[in-house]
Amino acid sequence: MTDAQNRRRRTRWPVVGVAAGALVLAGGGVGVAEAATTPPALSFVAATGTVTAERYAAEGEVYVSLDLGLHVIAGKDPFEIRAKRAGYDKPIVAYRTVRKNGKNTQVKLPAGTVRDFTGLADFTTITIKDRAGKVVTSYKTAFCGNSYSSARTRRDAPATNPYPTRCGGENPFTLGSVWGVQAGWNAPVPDQPASSAPLAKLVAGKYTAEASVNPKYRKAFGIPAKNATAKVTVNVVDVKTDEQGVAEARSRDAREEPALAQAVTAGGHDRHTAEGDASRQVSSFRPEFRAAASRPATLKATPKSGPKPDLRSLPAWGISLSQENRRWYVNFGATVWNAGTSPLVVDGFRRTGTELMDAYQYYFDANGKQVGSRPAGTMQWDPREGHMHWHFTDFAQYNLLKSDKKFAVRSGKEAFCLANTDAVDYTVKSAKWRPDNTDLSTSCGANTVVAVREVLDIGNGDTYSQDRPGQSFDITNLPNGTYYIQVVANPAKRLGELNTANNTALRKIVLGGTAGRRTLSVPKVYGITG
Template identity: 70%
Template sequence: MTDPLKKRRRRSRLMTYGAVAAALALTAAGVGVAQAAATPPPLSFVAATGQVTAERYDYDGEIYLSFDLGLHVIAGKDPLEIWAKRTGYDKPITAERVVVQNGKKKKVALPAGLVPDFNGLKDFTTISIADAAGQVVKEYKTPFCGNSWSSARTRPDAPAANPYPQSCGGYNPFTLGAVWGVQAGWDAQVVDQPPYEDDQPFDLPVGQYTATATVNPVYKQLFGIPAEQGTAKVGVTVVDGDTDRAGLARIKAADAGPVEAAADEHSVHTAEGDAKRQVSAYVPELRAPAKRPTPLKAAPTGGPRPDLRSLPAWEIALEQEDNKWYVNFGATVWNAGTSPLLVDGFRRTGTELMDAYQYFFDAKGNQVGSRPAGTMEWDPREGHLHWHFTDFAQYNLLDSTQKLAVRSGKEAFCLANTDAVDFTIPNAKWRPENTDLSTSCGANTVIAVREVLDIGNGDTYSQYRPGQSFEVTDLPNGTYYIQVLANPEKKLAELDTTNNSALRQIVLGGTPEARTLTVPPVNGIKG
């Protein structure tokens, strides 16, 4: 089965090498030096180069356009920082900009309607593409959030580090809060392609084009972008990449790169936090512990704790396989607490089991205790091949009276910070280190493992993963509820265990030969 998540990740990675090159070009071309010589505007909109080449590939029957206009914004003497949040799924998203006045930070509300979702500022840029005859062949609008994997400082006097997340955080439909930012003197890439649609992939025939990108007047005024910098033009030459075998090899290599390979089990969508915050609060090393704690300290009676909360199941779909019917689903458990969830596993010599311990920290981030937290087990199945913590979550299908009908076979987990669920809560970790399976869960040759779920971050298991489903072949038609339950055996110490369960209603119908599935939205959210 084709995983639509992989298409989305693959397509975004397709442009990574171009984005990095464009970011380097900003500095190499002298943009930073020129800006350092004078007081820069609050925000600049620039094109790294006036001419780019776009490679067009026919890859196993699918068209790929390696298209990167090299559009960027650059923050002036102060960062561009925006906080977006909703207090409930039935509430609108509100957004505030953090501004510096008289040396102090304060939040100023953005005009209503600019942030309808967590993908960024709506319609930030209008991009018009004309062919060699001057005829406009494509025109579309793109959002902007500022968070960027390829961000770099553009002038010598810019701060040494960028504290802001590396992705926008709008992928999970049940995201609650996001932080978007461009560090002072740093750049952020501007989205230059239309929203991805499976039935209408972005494509341009081989030829010559001119792309004109214009910042929405609302944002030019709001962020102080100079009038002469509101528009950028870039010449585009589309070439047949299939004649460039090295180029095609790059595409295929990117398609099987470390992000995709590491993302077998999880959705990978993460980011992180404020530089000062990362120094002062809860920054456990991710390397595995060397040995069991001796003596083992008891868990403190008070102090910071994680708070595991479940989001409603999402991306729910009906599938038939080997004459059986399954309901597949994605599920997210996140940490809304005052401490990271940190679990260390210690291998029982000569076995495929580890004893797991949860660790606790004081308000300064010092380790102050631990307690047994169940076990970890080695999962040898293809697509896993790592250590699973066995007491993190449970998935149940409940009937209309909310009694257990089916339990999912998925009951062990590799913890990773895959989703930015709410980066607006205190001490949220905007730049977590363990964001996928390449940074978590270990190999079968290790004797110890460390797994972490940081504050504000969620761990998502997307649909189509082994065991991430319920068999419903023999269930009668009717209303059911998918329950995502965190900390089911209460072996983990938390601030609150009353918020560990989330229910998502589904309705089964049809006939044994042709079953149907209806998934009512949650306060209008159809995810």
């Protein structure tokens, strides 16, 4: 299994952007290119009047692959929602950014609008009727607006989209999300139900799908009734297959459907401005996506003031127990994120003819200009199958502590390739909503390079899943009892940052059972079970 497979993988949705004249406004029949000079704040549209849905059935299981081509289009201003919680034991509160008198104001959304960080709950109702007009199934879907497949739908729309490409929700310790649709751009609206059961009621035949934005959102966002509904004819056809075919169809839709629960921002190492105020939400720090030509000739001391990263550890999550070759392991995910005022930028410069690089951290002023650097340890080439990239050796450390907080076991994972795998809090100032390096292929370098740049951007986290021997904790010979998973950022203090008092996080676990059948329980923390 590759390193990329061992860390939670990111799903990149295929680009299915819509052509400017292809969308049809629901109820009005007016092409987007012919839309009114002052469009509504938000429109709900269908890209086509008829679609074909493939139905797979095998051994009692039915799965229908459905894509209704539903989209939301923002008007003259961007559509933006910010969701945040003040602490893990606090509720999520969401606000819509509204432009009034040349200034942005924050309007609080009604209670129940946001339940988690995956988007606006029950945004759309989709009802499917048969030829006789009888309701066969009806369900609700959520919506966030962030998407890889967004495109501008008017010629006068801004040229670029500042909003994130992913919605969020997998990392249980997310603090804040930003969801948005650029002015004049579209965003796909999920049309698959949470489970396959509602669509399993469909048999081969012709249906009408009626989709509408639910009333509370029409009122909250000022969506006119004629711009809030859409009808699509659905031709359901049977596809002969077996049980494997059903699984493959379901997997394919999981890759292609922009469903909020799947287009997440949390995971691991497997896996870009606009007009007006939206453009100013993008970080001013945009370091080149490559290392400097050579190591710094002279080094300046860490600036006493000015922007710096702030590395913070999140409690371990995704904790599980496994057995391999008669040994027991505790697996877990660990996230370190940057809550500071500058990206963490580390360049490695190869010692000619060796598998070792000297690492340096670089500093920037408030305008993003490089103002200094300092030694930050080393980077090492990892030749093992599934790795084969450069690891920075001084980023984090994972320990298992006894009940008295004394050391018990250290994880074998002690070197890292930095990547922006998780949007931990995109509401912090200068957060990078569209980071460049999000996976191994964009972050870690090959063995033929002479230099490597690794970056952890503001608001983003780097998650590693410890799910194989050597990375997870070997607890075979540990007695039953209470332990703590300790995640430590910047363990050797070689990296300059705003604050080192928040670099450590603990997560309690309890080991039990017998030598042949160990057990693991993970108490909630802040009410979070993940």
